[in-house]
Amino acid sequence: MQILNGLQVAKTIKEQITQEVNTLKQKGLRVPHLAAILVGSDGASQTYVNSKEADCKQVGFDSSVFRYDETATEQEILDKVEEINNNPNIDGLIVQLPLPKHISELKVTQMINAEKDVDGFHTISLGKLLKGEDTFIPATPYGILMMLELYNIETTGKHCVVVGRSNIVGRPMSVLMSQNTKYGNCTVTLTHSKTQNLESFVQQADIVIAALGKPEFIKGSMLKQGAIVIDVGITRVEDSSNPKGYILKGDVDFEDVKEIASAVTPVPGGVGPLTRIGLLKNTFKSYLKSN
């Protein structure tokens, strides 16, 4: 079984981006700038935002993180979004989700200027994605497409089963995998928590994309021999033997599937690092469009 290693590839792409940023600097030009808004103190969200900030620093992008208390009002956040929309020196804006319950995620994501929507969550971005127009592909689906391309995984005519229908991963992924493009030319089945006989669908898949957020849900017995398995899950599971108090688990039981699958993305080190590259690439794309 082949391990689809995202870490190594991410390192190479980061080096390429760093080179491009160095060229901009040598020409005396402004560098790409990503802004993030983080509301509240959710541990996972803080880790994600810190990683995004570190990625920017590593490749030479500017970054700004605007942190708000859990009690921030919706209007405060909307005002900040508008301010960033109007700042010509900021190319990309992400509002880390989830937001506290009293703040509408829909209102906030819709307020982001679609030209700076590097998360690709705005209705305009998702509408363009549905039509196959040029847009910001949400980072995780983007990372998965990069993985398929880098490992030259044949998709034409294959059956891809996506497990999970979130707006961030499952739904855009199902669209991208069904387009007439080299690395997304499948017959797609989108399954979710209410799918009856879920196993019978997964069993038919040449490519399984597991994005349901249930640790080790996908077992070897659910797979067709030789299936390619993309694990998007990254759940913190309590583990007192770990200094952090938790370990990260994917949606795939790696040990159980490794005899059946022909290729699997590990967690950590699979899709995650490429997802982070997706955001950097989108930020660079926005920068290039406006410069």
Ligand code: GUN
């Ligand atoms: N929460 C979980 N994943 C994401 C993501 O990709 N972007 C944002 N903004 N929030 C998230």
